[in-house]
Amino acid sequence: MENFGDLGRIEQEASLMLPILKALRRLGGRSTTQELKRSVVTNEEWLPETVLTDLKVSKRSGHQYRDFDFPFNFALRHLALAEYISRPKRGQVVLLEKGREFKGTNELLNEQVYQISRPKWQEIVEQKKRIQRKEKVSEEVEESEEAWRTNLLMALNNLTPAKFELFCRALMKQMNIAVDENIGVKVSGDGGIDGYGYLTTDDFRTTRVALQAKRWNDQKLVSSPEIDKFRGAMDKYRAEYGIFITTSSFTRDAIRASREGTRVVSLIDGERLLDLIAKYELYVTPVVTYELDDFFTTES
Template sequence: MGYKRTSVTKAIVQALRSIGGIASREKLHTLIADDENSGFSYKDVFEKVTSRNGNQYTPFNFDFNFSVRELSVIEYIEPVHRGASLVLTELGRTADLTHFPSAEQQAKMTAYWENKKQRRAQKQVEVASDDTVDPVDDDDITDWRIQLLQQLKQFSPAKFESFARMLVSQMGVTIDKNRGIVQSGDHGIDGYGYFESNEFRTIRVAIQAKRYTDTAVSEPEIDKFKGVMDGFNAEYGIFITTTYFTPKAKAKAVQGNRTVTLVDGQRIADLVAQYELYVQPVQSYTLDDYYFEQD
């Protein structure tokens, strides 16, 4: 069953409260996807669909961005600015969410969208009915991320393993030239190297890369990887996949003395942007409501 359109307001407030009241949109997407009580699964948050005109988009983004504006209207979050983190107000931090939103709050949100619709109609601004057009700023989930993951899923296993080693190298791991570059399928790992901490302690790191199309990485795969880590005497592991990890896999990753850092498709995109790995940043602008308001 596919994603059903619904409000994300309560999930956003709960996610912000869990992290201290301030977070980027990207971080909130991940928090909501990881929280089993949010009402949204990983697929709900990140799964893409194809529109009638052939473009891919993520339906959850549409509801998330609507909800951000609504939370601003009822003063649960501070005024929203493009590219800035979302910040809870005092009301957003302390209000009881048992009956949220209240009838009064819902009326305010409805009035906001009706007013916005009327202003746009006056200026003859077309509001498209296709879900690929989001009437609210979407600062963090953009077309390039969708395209990046599509391309990574088409890599050969060897190329994706090479990409994974390049990624962890940017994260500070020095790849062992003799043991760290292995052929696909050899030994059960896809890379091996060393990380030096700020205390000058050198840590042995094993790397696993899975180029999946839709399948989630499950607990047995993490368990198997940990077993292979023992064979390499690795103290730390990094598991990279183009999809995502099941809740049990996440729990297994932090059990015992040897932990595993999990890098899913969304975090891959974050790291590619952070280190600008074969991508070029592009700056653009959209007109704010000021330009559409009458004097």
């Protein structure tokens, strides 16, 4: 297949439709948009691994954005218009009967989808023109919702490594993990872990949890040797469970490595980290979208 980056926008969009249906089947027919996106990139070897982290700057607004989101979201939109999937609410995707039963090639899927979706899309465009003023307000709200995610990711990347580790330990606490006050709190010399704690389940079973935190830029993905190194650190402290957090993302080899062996390592990439921060309202304040607290603007 031709390099994804060399394809035109519509070709990119069309190339993602069948992988989206396949990913939804793997995920049980229901997924969040972010989880679905990660599954597509992880399982389609022809897609560059960096598409989830590559950022560009909008000439119009000056905000950063992920170029991959445009063809991915338009592929979702056309599949929804053709009723292969549904999007019951923002951020959720559900596989419908037509999507479950489709057995053909990506080319056949494109033909069937566009035959239905393009006339519908044209109707939507015409309707938008008729209510242009109202739509402009809606677009501004949607853009602000995406802007807070970009601003938060930039703020996380601007933290010092020590402060990012502190932040990740705070996230562990929000996830009901009792954080050890001595292990993993030093800037260096803690054997390759950045946090340690104890997770007690409803049946009072306690699991030792180790944390690794990597504040890396969007061009540097976490690879499998980093996962192996973290497992070695887990051995030192007899941790049964590991959490690896990065502001970047993970290579396919790293994802495979995290699932091997007797101890699974949970991977939290930049997008999932933003979701968790919003869920637990950790150092952010919801105001229509989210307003960043002074944690991100103070030095320590």
